[in-house]
Amino acid sequence: xxxxVTETGTGLAEIVGADHVxxxxxxxxxxxxxxxxxxxxxRPAFVVRPENAEQxxxxxRLAAETGTPVTARGSGTGLCGSANPSxxxxxxxxxxMNAVLEIDTDNHVAVVQPGVTLAELEEHTRAAGLVxxxxxxxxxxxLGGNVGTNAGGMRAVKxxxxxxxxxxxxxxxxxxxxxxxxxxxxKASTGYDLTQLIVGSEGTLALVxxxxxxxxxxxxxxxxxxxxxxxxxxxxRAVPRVVGSGVGPLILEYxxxxxxxAITYTADLSLGVPDEIRDAAQAYLVVMLExxxxxxxxxxxxxxxxxxxxxxxxxxxxxxxxxxxKLIEAREKAFFxxxxxxxxxxxxxxxxxSALPEYFAKVLEIAQGNQTLVVGCGHAGDGNxxxxxxxxxxxxxxxVLHELFASxxxxxxxxxxxxxxxxxxxxxxxxxxxxxxxxxxxxxxQAFDPSGILNPGVLLD
Amino acid sequence: xxxxVTETGTGLAEIVGADHVxxxxxxxxxxxxxxxxxxxxxRPAFVVRPENAEQxxxxxRLAAETGTPVTARGSGTGLCGSANPSxxxxxxxxxxMNAVLEIDTDNHVAVVQPGVTLAELEEHTRAAGLVxxxxxxxxxxxLGGNVGTNAGGMRAVKxxxxxxxxxxxxxxxxxxxxxxxxxxxxKASTGYDLTQLIVGSEGTLALVxxxxxxxxxxxxxxxxxxxxxxxxxxxxRAVPRVVGSGVGPLILEYxxxxxxxAITYTADLSLGVPDEIRDAAQAYLVVMLExxxxxxxxxxxxxxxxxxxxxxxxxxxxxxxxxxxKLIEAREKAFFxxxxxxxxxxxxxxxxxSALPEYFAKVLEIAQGNQTLVVGCGHAGDGNxxxxxxxxxxxxxxxVLHELFASxxxxxxxxxxxxxxxxxxxxxxxxxxxxxxxxxxxxxxQAFDPSGILNPGVLLD
Numbered sequence: 050x051x052x053x054v055t056e057t058g059t060g061l062a063e064i065v066g067a068d069h070v071x072x073x074x075x076x077x078x079x080x081x082x083x084x085x086x087x088x089x090x091x092r093p094a095f096v097v098r099p100e101n102a103e104q105x106x107x108x109x110r111l112a113a114e115t116g117t118p119v120t121a122r123g124s125g126t127g128l129c130g131s132a133n134p135s136x137x138x139x140x141x142x143x144x145x146m147n148a149v150l151e152i153d154t155d156n157h158v159a160v161v162q163p164g165v166t167l168a169e170l171e172e173h174t175r176a177a178g179l180v181x182x183x184x185x186x187x188x189x190x191x192l193g194g195n196v197g198t199n200a201g202g203m204r205a206v207k208x209x210x211x212x213x214x215x216x217x218x219x220x221x222x223x224x225x226x227x228x229x230x231x232x233x234x235x236k237a238s239t240g241y242d243l244t245q246l247i248v249g250s251e252g253t254l255a256l257v258x259x260x261x262x263x264x265x266x267x268x269x270x271x272x273x274x275x276x277x278x279x280x281x282x283x284x285x286r287a288v289p290r291v292v293g294s295g296v297g298p299l300i301l302e303y304x305x306x307x308x309x310x311a312i313t314y315t316a317d318l319s320l321g322v323p324d325e326i327r328d329a330a331q332a333y334l335v336v337m338l339e340x341x342x343x344x345x346x347x348x349x350x351x352x353x354x355x356x357x358x359x360x361x362x363x364x365x366x367x368x369x370x371x372x373x374x375k376l377i378e379a380r381e382k383a384f385f386x387x388x389x390x391x392x393x394x395x396x397x398x399x400x401x402x403s404a405l406p407e408y409f410a411k412v413l414e415i416a417q418g419n420q421t422l423v424v425g426c427g428h429a430g431d432g433n434x435x436x437x438x439x440x441x442x443x444x445x446x447x448x449v450l451h452e453l454f455a456s457x458x459x460x461x462x463x464x465x466x467x468x469x470x471x472x473x474x475x476x477x478x479x480x481x482x483x484x485x486x487x488x489x490x491x492x493x494x495q496a497f498d499p500s501g502i503l504n505p506g507v508l509l510d
Numbered sequence: 511x512x513x514x515v516t517e518t519g520t521g522l523a524e525i526v527g528a529d530h531v532x533x534x535x536x537x538x539x540x541x542x543x544x545x546x547x548x549x550x551x552x553r554p555a556f557v558v559r560p561e562n563a564e565q566x567x568x569x570x571r572l573a574a575e576t577g578t579p580v581t582a583r584g585s586g587t588g589l590c591g592s593a594n595p596s597x598x599x600x601x602x603x604x605x606x607m608n609a610v611l612e613i614d615t616d617n618h619v620a621v622v623q624p625g626v627t628l629a630e631l632e633e634h635t636r637a638a639g640l641v642x643x644x645x646x647x648x649x650x651x652x653l654g655g656n657v658g659t660n661a662g663g664m665r666a667v668k669x670x671x672x673x674x675x676x677x678x679x680x681x682x683x684x685x686x687x688x689x690x691x692x693x694x695x696x697k698a699s700t701g702y703d704l705t706q707l708i709v710g711s712e713g714t715l716a717l718v719x720x721x722x723x724x725x726x727x728x729x730x731x732x733x734x735x736x737x738x739x740x741x742x743x744x745x746x747r748a749v750p751r752v753v754g755s756g757v758g759p760l761i762l763e764y765x766x767x768x769x770x771x772a773i774t775y776t777a778d779l780s781l782g783v784p785d786e787i788r789d790a791a792q793a794y795l796v797v798m799l800e801x802x803x804x805x806x807x808x809x810x811x812x813x814x815x816x817x818x819x820x821x822x823x824x825x826x827x828x829x830x831x832x833x834x835x836k837l838i839e840a841r842e843k844a845f846f847x848x849x850x851x852x853x854x855x856x857x858x859x860x861x862x863x864s865a866l867p868e869y870f871a872k873v874l875e876i877a878q879g880n881q882t883l884v885v886g887c888g889h890a891g892d893g894n895x896x897x898x899x900x901x902x903x904x905x906x907x908x909x910v911l912h913e914l915f916a917s918x919x920x921x922x923x924x925x926x927x928x929x930x931x932x933x934x935x936x937x938x939x940x941x942x943x944x945x946x947x948x949x950x951x952x953x954x955x956q957a958f959d960p961s962g963i964l965n966p967g968v969l970l971d
Contacts, residue, residue, distance in 0.1 A: 155754075236894065238710050241715075245703055245706035248703070250702055293615065341756055401695055403614070431695060466697050469699040
């Protein structure tokens, strides 16, 4: 065994250069975990830092020969543990493959390496008058990680999620071949859609070494309406109506009163909501609109404000640019606020948006029945509910999560809208999902990764 | 062998009722082919007409036991032969599974059985103020067929294709299990995306028995600008600029002069283009816009007209509603016009839209080099080029198609944007595609269909 490890280390050094193979104490703490609240940090056997697809392919061939598990890592901002290595693993860190290879303004496409962060891509697209509209809270996240977990975020109600913006990939198969899928076009009917299968597969099917991403024209103007509501049920009922109005909101978030209090307190942010309204408000809707023409934007803001009042809002506040930006930033950091407040786990059930009122009632029932605090916010337009669960007892917490997931699934939903399954939600996934689908996914995994070296233990056992 | 056939027939009658199993001469001519120009009609051993997923599952279990191939059929309007049965096959016709099960206005979702046609769905969504925006030319096409081939059409430049509107499926696996994938939400990160894998798989992975489709708010107003251009290259260069302007066209089609002549002649349609302009025009762009507010629509029409003039249009014509509708209908029927004119094959290469000028030059070179007439039109905004090939000699025709596909692929494209591969383009697909990807697709096929009963010979050998 020790021989295999030594041999593997030597082989890795030959592939990427000795400087880019880390072992033992040279492996920094950052490499041992993602942002999941519930996982133990684990030091892998090796960290390798390849600089191109050929090196990744050689690493995978070596791993297949030696039967060594391989875990891919971007920025480590994931929330389900799919970038958490096992002790015997090779952790492939894409930190050196971090180039924006091209911003193609004719085809509205960006070509990026997996280590590029959302913040870096934003800089490049801004300069070209375009935008990559997928907007998960954490802008230090890498595009490779976003592809792996099919990251979502606040703008999905208008633009969709990572999956809808990945037009093509370069990927390395577990058997060491480099393939290219899709391309700089939005459609094809030419064989099975390998691109969409790899997106969201959490590093279990292939390692992505390049992504072709769809960009959108960047709109010049944005405006934000904040509407306090007397209760969460009224907010939930308002959501389908706002989407159905055809105004096409860029963002449609709900924030419950406890979460709003926490995130504005943490951000030291005053929104100008008078005391009597704040006292009466149990939940808030945040609606952001965008348009190239300020006149159209003003008309749309007015239409939304009128509609929200009809739908039971206590009041409407059109936030100025600075307040709006701060509120959205504070909302982005809701996870860290929850973490700081001592949350024991977070989940992101997704369900039909019409089922939100019933789900919120169910969540309250589950929380009270288990003497657990469950608070949250979420992408209301997508039916994607982010909940922070405060419960120290692991058995009670498991039961609470199980009931929260099962209730969401009974209402037609799924366990995760954008965080993924990873190690951390796998037990629930395997318990709750149709065994025929699990069996089919195992066979697909086998078709991609016959020796089972890619992120074993993630998603499936 | 005869015994197995008799036994299969008896078994099928037990499943769906004797009235819904057809054999021999009782099998109408329609069942023997789709609309592919190049395939020989073939009578299958059986046509069965199931009425629910359980019957489909029982048919597949019986087929697996007896090793009988199974081909799914919607309306038979496909263009690649993927609904063409083999002589020993069971053809599963979804004509009785033709109910629109629900129009869910809260979630903007339609739930349909596979035999529902686009025309029927349009009626239901119109009544609800919503629209299923995918718009392949043929409105008698079934949704099941659309899902199987990932159908596209003229509105893809704004709304995307079938793939982007299928949120979930009920599907029967080759082993007889009924699974449900996805749901009434636009995003999930909960295991491999089985929905997207089944979409576009041409009946080779599973039989779809229900689809959850995403709807959009229906816009109240549309307007159409027709712009003649001096040549195809100028049209091609204009396309990325129109898309990049951010005006968000609903339709952005190019039509070459020969095709425009043919489709307007066939439709007996006068567009009011003066003789001297028509004589100078080698190609046309058709730009359709939509908006709920007529004022905004008028402004956008003016902006597009100005832009087209800057980009080299000889003139701009804003078509009235009736002329626009007739032109779009005539364009939809371009396939039948080409067929009527004696076209020997049609193809629909897709490529990056910026590569259109180079591709058009290449097409001309290939056509002239092989003394073949190649004319066309297409979804310019998507880079999806529809070409009619007039060449009687099958060997020359094969060479022409091979060169057209290979040129498209060298420019970063793929063989088919929306028609699919089927039987008819398979030889080119297997010759031109990366063997590593073909091998991977075969393993995926094996994971879904271990006994190889689902549409054998389609897509892969």
